Amino acid sequence: MNSICAPSDTEEDEAWDLDIEPHASLLSLRLGEVWRYRDLLYLFVRRDIVSFYKQTILGPLWFFIQPLLTTSIYVLVFGQIAGLSTDGLPQVLFYLCGIAFWNYFSECFTKTATVFRDNASLFGKVYFPRIITPLSIVLSNLFRFAIQFVLFLLIAGYYYWRGEVHLQLTVLLFPLLVAIMAVLGLGLGMLFSAMTTKYRDMAFLLQFGVQLLMYASPVIYPFSQIPEKLQPLFAWNPLIPVFEAARHGFLGSGSVSPMGIAYSVLFSIGVFLISTLIFNRVERTFMDTV
Amino acid sequence: MTAAIRFENVSKQYRLGEVGTGTLSHDLHRAWAKLRGKPDPFALVGSVNDRAQKGGEYVWALKDISFDVKQGEILGVIGRNGAGKSTLLKLLSRVTAPTAGRIRARGRIASLLEVGTGFHPELTGRENIYLNGAILGMQRPEIARQLDAIIDFSGCAKYIDTPVKRYSSGMMVRLGFAVAAHLECEILVVDEVLAVGDAEFQKRCIAKMQSVSSGAGKTVLFVSHNMGAMANLCTRAVVLDQGALAIVESPQNAIRFYHDSSPLYQSPKDLIALQLDSELKFRSVSLDSSDGSVDKIGFRSKVNLKFEYFLEVEIVGLELAVAIYGVNGNRVFTSERSMCFDHPVSVGLSEATVSIPAETLVPGHYTVELAASVPNSRIVQILKEVFRFEIVDDGYHFSRYKDVDVGCVYVRCDWHEQAGQVS
CATH class of the missing domain: 3.40.50.300 (P-loop containing nucleotide triphosphate hydrolases)
Structure with missing residues (x-):
């Protein structure tokens, strides 16, 4: 044990670029660092989009085919067979709008929730701000959402021209609605990501929970179809005002309440703050438990 | 020179065994202790990181590491x-x-x-x-x-x-x-x-x-x-x-x-864990020498490697080999079973002794690798660094060659000469 170089305190203590300590500050998103890694964010998003259709014959067309097929199935099953009401709206439009929004939310949520598990091999070898991965999920799904929504607008355009449905002024809320979905999906996902690393049970619970949440949201039915007695039971769901406002803006049916939107906004921000706290804590040592 | 990296009392603790449901109670315990301002109750349990030793749920993978990288x-x-x-x-x-x-x-x-x-x-x-x-x-x-x-x-x-x-x-x-x-x-x-x-x-x-x-x-x-x-x-x-x-x-x-x-590992328990799951397993390995020493062996003694192995089914073309590696990881020489025997390795338990002739390996550190393979096809079993030993100068005249590279091995060649002949 002779020549261990004991660090001397006399040496200048300045100019350390990197300081690794057991605990980091909890509520910081370290946005500066995220900004330095913005190229990585871009490349992750690009990877997700490009690899989605690599080695397929139809290529990027799949982005259109998928929602079209889902919509046709919904029209057939829920519209024709089950005969669920669509508030008098054309069924294709009704379901396509619901599906686009729901897919965006649920993809952000479930992909983020298992982000540590899915990327364990990558996270186990290199450091980069972990928040980049959930952000890339949100952005690459935003791209898919945009495509699905363009599809929706094309079909809606036909109905506008025929004069069967009309745009409302509430359509201006659209960017806010998308933002709520993104922040809520990201927040809930990060909240669960912490738990799925340690307790795998959460992953199963999550699958079931997301399905349940879909039926508790007006994706395949309009909110007006819920019996008045039961409506308070659904009031907690921050997704309801979003779906309702989206349908009101683009298709002119449904209801928009400023209170409901405000609740959704506050709920999303609250979840996001709490989840940031947890995510920061977990990202530093999750490798030991995953 | 200034330090580029400085490690200060760095420690890292891992939890052994299954991490999962059981952790919940520990987590709650920890949170409770933290609330009361007490130290982490499980940080004290850690034992020294020794793979061979059992016991202790937490282990220190690193303990109090301090040094500078210039x-x-x-x-x-x-x-x-x-x-x-x-x-x-x-x-x-x-x-x-x-x-x-x-x-x-x-x-x-x-x-x-x-x-x-x-x-x-x-x-x-x-x-x-x-x-x-x-x-x-x-x-x-x-x-x-x-x-x-x-x-x-x-x-x-x-x-x-x-x-x-x-x-x-x-x-x-x-x-x-x-x-x-x-x-x-x-x-x-x-x-x-x-x-x-x-x-x-x-x-x-x-x-x-x-x-x-x-x-x-x-x-x-x-x-x-x-x-x-x-x-x-x-x-x-x-x-x-x-x-x-x-x-x-x-x-x-x-x-x-x-x-x-680095100790030699010889216990059979260790051996089993180290081996591939295959038709041939080494049951025991041991090393001795003609001067009775097992780690510092004199240059003039013979080194004997003994091992027992069990073969489940006959493998066509199976070859056993012993390889000696020097301190830098370079292979000094290899010895194959087929150099001595023509008959194939028999099924069941066999015992073999491989003797490295005396006055062969020059003083230095060596490791031994045991392998069973079908050459150019597959490795059936391999034990890397199964022994480690040192050859020491036991009075041979190596001192004459101070600072001269004498090579890896001495070989007793056949020397023939006739004195006093002038043609």
């Missing part, structure tokens, strides 16, 4: 499997956080913990260079500037627009290393990359590492089992033993210390 040096990290080398690098590359202590560093750290991290099989080589570079912390203009150099270094120019899933594993590694080697950083962390790739590529890697540290004044932290590379490349080396820092020394001294402190 700017511009190539520091080697030596240690047995499980000594804490990888944990040290993981902490440094911020993959996981230390339990206690602090690490500080000057400059950007690039780590080659495993090259080709984050390669996406569907993307082309070129796309993956960008992706991998960004994961390692490069920015796109930086990568674009270096793109030609990276492609050139990897030697994959022909396949650069082919998806990497069509690459051979060697090409993948080369591409990964090429990206990492062109990182603009001040500190490079390298782990075992030299174990892969062909000889020519390894040479290029070593040259790159040397030029990085001498030319650009970068600091390199190098972890490897290849003592030869270690001795050639490093300016200093640290030895880790059971999670603690043993010494910081010149590489030659560190390697010697490492060999001296």
